[in-house]
Each structure stands twice: as structure tokens, then as C-alpha cells.
Amino acid sequence: ITGAVAGVKRETSQNPSGAKTQQQRGYDKPWLSGVDKGGNGGAQEQKKNTFLYSVYPDGVGPDSELINMLERDVVDRNPQVNFADIAELDDAKKTLQEAVLLPLYMPNYFKGIRRPWKGVLLFGPPGTGKTMLAKAVATQGKTTFFNITSSSISSKWKGESEKLVRILFEMARFYAPTTIFMDEIDAIAGARSSGEHESNRRVKAELLIQMDGVSVASSASANENQGEGERQKNVIVLAATNIPWDLDEAFRRRLEKRIYIPLPSEKGRQQLFDINLKGIKADEGVDWTELVRKTKGYSGADIANVCREAAMMPMRRKLLEGEVNFDEISKMNHDDLDVPITMADFNEALKNIQKSVSQNSLEDYQKWMAEFGCV
Ligand code: ADP
Numbered sequence: 259i260t261g262a263v264a265g266v267k268r269e270t271s272q273n274p275s276g277a278k279t280q281q282q283r284g285y286d287k288p289w290l291s292g293v294d295k296g297g298n299g300g301a302q303e304q305k306k307n308t309f310l311y312s313v314y315p316d317g318v319g320p321d322s323e324l325i326n327m328l329e330r331d332v333v334d335r336n337p338q339v340n341f342a343d344i345a346e347l348d349d350a351k352k353t354l355q356e357a358v359l360l361p362l363y364m365p366n367y368f369k370g371i372r373r374p375w376k377g378v379l380l381f382g383p384p385g386t387g388k389t390m391l392a393k394a395v396a397t398q399g400k401t402t403f404f405n406i407t408s409s410s411i412s413s414k415w416k417g418e419s420e421k422l423v424r425i426l427f428e429m430a431r432f433y434a435p436t437t438i439f440m441d442e443i444d445a446i447a448g449a450r451s452s453g454e455h456e457s458n459r460r461v462k463a464e465l466l467i468q469m470d471g472v473s474v475a476s477s478a479s480a481n482e483n484q485g486e487g488e489r490q491k492n493v494i495v496l497a498a499t500n501i502p503w504d505l506d507e508a509f510r511r512r513l514e515k516r517i518y519i520p521l522p523s524e525k526g527r528q529q530l531f532d533i534n535l536k537g538i539k540a541d542e543g544v545d546w547t548e549l550v551r552k553t554k555g556y557s558g559a560d561i562a563n564v565c566r567e568a569a570m571m572p573m574r575r576k577l578l579e580g581e582v583n584f585d586e587i588s589k590m591n592h593d594d595l596d597v598p599i600t601m602a603d604f605n606e607a608l609k610n611i612q613k614s615v616s617q618n619s620l621e622d623y624q625k626w627m628a629e630f631g632c633v
Pocket of ligand 1: 388558
């Protein structure tokens with residue numbers, strides 16, 4: 259790894275003493291203003307094996323607020339989503355396993371013509387499982403998951419966004435192997451416009467540099483031929499967007515693998531009902547075929563909402579009909595309240611929850627898929 263963003267290495271089994279080198283303390287980062295180059299490197303530092311302490315031995319410094327924000331809002335150590343929790347999308351799952359997970363497991367095989375993709379883009383209507391897929395990749399690959407919404411970078415940290423991007427990737431390398439998931443990538447990587455703000459341009463440029471750095475890191479690890487230890491350096495970038503046609507061409511090129519995540523098919527909708535209603539009682543009279551038919555055009559998120567709404571109906575009915583009242587609920591046997599959901603409950607829920615994706619936008623996705631997508 260070269261350049262201003264040289265990686266801070268996490269302690270590995272090859273460094274059992276826990277002693278940190280100067281590089282591990284982060285003294286090689288001139289862009290982090292005010293690092294105490296004399297640092298004490300003492301017991302406290304060894305105790306707290308976090309990125310913050312690797313940069314600032316005392317846990318405070320000019321950029322500690324930014325780092326703390328990232329630790330708090332972005333790092334998800336336990337995404338806990340399995341591919342089996344995701345309805346359908348078999349092609350996307352296979353592609354992600356091949357394009358992202360295999361290079362992580364066998365870096366030496368993925369070099370030269372087999373070099374890993376620089377980045378992967380998941381595109382399609384909202385609520386179709388893009389975030390779930392990214393989390394499943396992180397869970398199965400046992401990587402640290404960074405979940406970042408691009409609009410929060412550009413709005414919350416305006417002015418400092420460029421630094422945020424740099425620290426984000428630096429941190430990702432520290433906690434590697436890491437999956438960085440950038441949701442709403444269009445918010446930061448939208449097409450250039452003539453009136454574009456200079457700071458926006460700088461953030462984009464920084465993100466491009468960092469994404470290139472990621473692919474260098476993975477090919478370097480393959481060349482060094484150091485097996486499992488080197489696997490730990492890998493940082494994977496996954497991005498998602500509902501408006502792929504808004505992406506700047508430079509980003510589109512770097513997100514080499516572009517996977518369409520469509521609305522669920524009939525089979526997928528059936529699976530979504532099964533997944534969402536696991537452990538919930540349903541009346542024998544529920545006509546699942548009819549429900550699957552009626553939810554044509556619904557996204558996975560829409561169906562989850564329908565199920566949530568329907569699942570609340572039996573309780574609401576009891577309260578409404580005065581069969582139970584609020585004061586009695588805490589004293590009642592709750593099994594008595596757990597009555598099955600009926601077809602009428604589902605019909606009521608369907609009245610309240612409409613599909614959220616328009617037919618027009620589906621055609622736009624198909625068009626973009628035909629021009630730029632890959633399976
Ligand atoms: P996206 O990132 O595409 O906007 P998410 O992955 O955040 O959508 O999905 C939102 C919610 O919708 C999930 O928490 C889940 O309840 C439901 N959902 C969407 N698609 C699926 C799917 N394919 N399988 C299971 N649940 C899904």
C-alpha cells in the first residue's frame with residue numbers, strides 16, 4: 259500500500275506481543291492534523307485496540323469527533339444477515355459470492371486476468387434487498403461492515419467530507435477485512451453539473467482515489483502470496499443506488515460489476531410472506547395465491563409492511579371490539595391474545611399499504627440494465 263493513505267495494520271497473530279510500530283500508531287498520516295508525534299504508546303494504547311487510539315494515543319485529537327462519529331454511526335460489527343434470509347435474487351447472490359467473497363477467500367487465484375472487480379454496484383427500485391445483500395456479504399465473509407449513506411456524508415459533514423472519506427477508508431483498512439457499503443451513492447457521485455460546488459468535486463475526487471487504492475490493496479495482497487494474514491487487508495466497496503442513470507461516468511466505470519436488483523417475482527413474493535411471517539399464526543382461510551397475485555408490483559419492503567400491518571390486526575380488532583381493554587392487558591395470558599391473522603386482516607392491510615414503485619421507473623431500470631448492467 260502506498261501514498262498518503264498507507265494502511266494502519268491491525269494486530270494479527272503474527273504480532274502477538276501487541277507492540278505497535280510507528281506506522282500502526284498512525285504517525286504516517288500528515289493529513290490528520292495535530293497528531294502527537296512523540297506519543298506515549300503506553301498501557302492505555304494497548305488496552306484500547308481501536309482506530310481512534312491507533313491515531314491518537316490519548317484518545318483525543320483534532321479529528322477525534324469525526325472518528326467517534328464514524329465508529330458510532332457507520333461501523334456495524336454484527337450485521338447478522340444470512341443469504342437465506344433474503345428472498346429470491348439468486349443470480350445476485352451468486353454474482354456477489356463469486357465477485358466479492360471468493361477473492362476474499364482465495365486472493366492468490368484472483369490476480370491477473372482474474373483480478374477482483376474494483377467495486378460492485380447494486381441498483382434497482384428502493385426496498386428490494388440491496389442493503390440486505392451487502393450485509394449478507396459482510397456476514398458470510400466475516401468482515402467488518404461499514405454502512406454509510408452518501409447523503410449523510412455530503413450534508414452532515416459539508417466542508418469536511420473530503421477528510422471524512424479519507425478517514426473512512428483508513429479506518430476500513432484498520433478493521434480489515436471490511437465491506438464498505440455506500441448507500442445512495444448517487445448523492446455523492448452524481449453526474450457532474452456546471453454549477454457543481456468545488457467542495458463536492460473534491461469529495462468525488464477523493465472517493466475515486468480511495469476506490470482505486472482499494473483495488474491496489476487487493477492485488478498487492480494477492481502478489482505478496484501471504485495467505486490468510488494478507489486476507490485481512492482487504493477492503494471491499496459495495497455501492498447501491500435507486501437512480502443509476504444519475505451516476506457520474508467515472509464512478510460507473512469503477513463500479514465494474516453492476517447488478518440489477520428487481521422487484522420480487524411471484525415466487526419471491528411467496529418467499530417474502532414466508533420469511534416475514536415466520537412464527538406468526540395465520541388462519542387456514544388465508545389464500546396465499548391470492549395474496550401473491552394482489553401484491554404484484556410490491557417491493558420486498560412493501561410486503562414486509564403489509565405483513566407487519568396484518569400481524570397487528572388481530573390485537574387491534576380485540577381492542578376495538580372491546581373484547582379486551584388496555585387496563586386488563588398486562589394481567590392477561592398473552593397466548594389468548596395471539597390469535598391467527600385472517601384473510602380479512604391481509605385485505606385491510608393491503609388497503610392501507612400501496613405499492614411504492616411506479617411502472618415508469620421500472621422501464622427506466624430495464625433500459626439502464628440493458629445498456630450498463632451485468633448479471
Ligand atoms: P434497499 O436497500 O434495496 O432499499 P433493504 O435491503 O433495506 O432495501 O430492504 C428493506 C426491507 O425490506 C428489509 O429490511 C426487509 O424487511 C425487506 N426486504 C426487501 N427485500 C427483501 C428480500 N429480497 N428478502 C427479504 N426481505 C426483503
